[in-house]
Amino acid sequence: MRINQNITALNAYRNLTVTNNALTKSMEKLSSGLRINRAADDAAGLAISEKMRGQIRGLNQAVRNAQDAISLIQTAEGALNETHSILQRMRELAVQSASDTNTDDDRVQIQKEIDQLAEELSRISNTTEFNTKNLLAGGLTDQKFQIGANSDQNIALNINAMDAKSLGVAADVRGVSNFGVASTSSGIYIKITDTTITSVKLVTNASVSNVIVSASTSTMIVNFTTSVTLNQVLAAINSYTGTGVIAGLEPGAAGTDTVTSETVSVSSTGVSSYAAVTGANGTVTKAAFVAAGIDVSTQAAANAAITTIDEAIKKVSAERSKLGAIQNRLDHTISNLSVASENLTAAESRIRDVDMAQEMMNYTKNQILSQAGTAMLAQANQLPSTILQLLR
Known part of the structure; x- marks a missing residue:
């Protein structure tokens, strides 16, 4: 021992x-x-589990991406629903104006509503946004929605311009564009139906501060005693006591800009409607503008307008149908991603999680x-x- x-x-x-x-x-x-708390518990199992976790989190984020895409589509489609309503009203007015039971004065009032409706179409196009992206101005092209856990698993979306000019229901009118500034800049537009006026002149350092029409030259003259801004010129023009003159600031114009003297001829299409100018990611760099709605001032013009408005309605219908189809696709995508995430989570659980009873x-x-x-x-x-x- x-x-x-x-x-x-x-x-x-x-x-x-x-x-x-x-x-x-x-x-x-x-x-x-957890069955695996550190690599030493099961080195191979840990590596497999981490790959699965990356896939699971990617799938879950893809579900959220698809849901966000649906929200974007619903925003655009909701705005187009109102666009459809406006076009239907414009068609109704065109049909009304196409009947010779109306007088010329009646058609003038109908044209006023048509003009306002056309402006509203472009306003909707200019202001419909999702996460600051403009949806209906035509700049939302080749937008990719990531709907998978891995690279290049996406779908593309394009939304066409839906303003009045792009839909064909805006017109050009007699008048002047870019008044008060350099021709390449946005300034004041002046719509003129007074046929006596053939040119517009801006004069500074003169003795008066109002608007007159010179009978000898058929010129509308805007006089100012000092250097002025676009807003001041605009107010002076709109205070003109004659008939048939409407002025406003063009999109992108700064009312506080100082203007200089100039003379501009009045053109038959001097104030033009145009679609929006867009930059990257649908950003609107210059808003769509409506000089006037489609012409319904005569029976022939109103009759032609009916066909044009029908085409506009078809364009909007096609766009809404496309958006609806993509939304339905995304609904199925979400269901598929959710099932894949669930199954992969179960597989990862069998590797990583502990059997509590055992x-x-x-x-x-x-x-x-x-x-x-x-x-x-x-x-x-x-x-x-x-x-x-x-x-x-």
């Missing part, structure tokens, strides 16, 4: 250490709910072994004391 080395105690201690390590790991797994069995076993090992170590530590019996 030996007392320097207690082999029995060393054996009991080693087994108790192994049991305690296993018990610690069981407690870690039970508390975290691990509780291991924990109970290790707990009993730890208690037994502790008791046996205590007994083994008592064995050398029996040697004292030999010394009596």
